[in-house]
Amino acid sequence: MRKIASIAIAAIIFLSACKSKAKEAATEKENYQKATKTLLEKEKKNPVAFLLVNSHDKHNLLGQTVIKGNVNNTAKVCTYKDVQLELSFFSKTGTLLEKDNETVYDNIAPGKSADFKTKYFAPKGTDSVTIKVLGAKIKE
Secondary structure: OHHHHHHHHHHHHHHHHHHHHHHHHHHHHHHHHHHHHHHHHHHHHOHHHHEEEEEEEEEOOOOOEEEEEEEEEOOOOOOEEEEEEEEEEEOOOOOEEEEEEEEEEEEEOOOOEEEEEEEEOOOOOOOEEEEEEEEEEEOO
16 A cells, blocks of 8 residues: 555656646746747847948949948847948048948848948048948848
8 A cells, every 4th residue: 555655646746847847848938939029129129239331442443432341130030131321431531521322132131141332433532431220121
């Protein structure tokens, strides 16, 4: 009789431990999904904070300024597309000469980047070009 009682108690303990682990795994999965959803909402609201642009420029034989660069997506969940860039042309003294907009028509997944290349007849006296991200669309 004692053997049956001890086997029954061991079975109850084993079953409760299994239920506890399953419940813990379900709770962990639910918490992960909530965190991912919150992060996705944050990344959707402010794409400029998660997109970084790197570039360099040179002059070609036609006198155009050739700008090559890439846009990096540092987001963890959100994929961006149609990234809008603002190009600012400055003189040697730092005076703003002109601003232009450019769009990178590409899908940029989390942790990935997209290359771009553009050519401009920059204003006379241009010494440097800076680029900043204005915004992007969310790929759904």
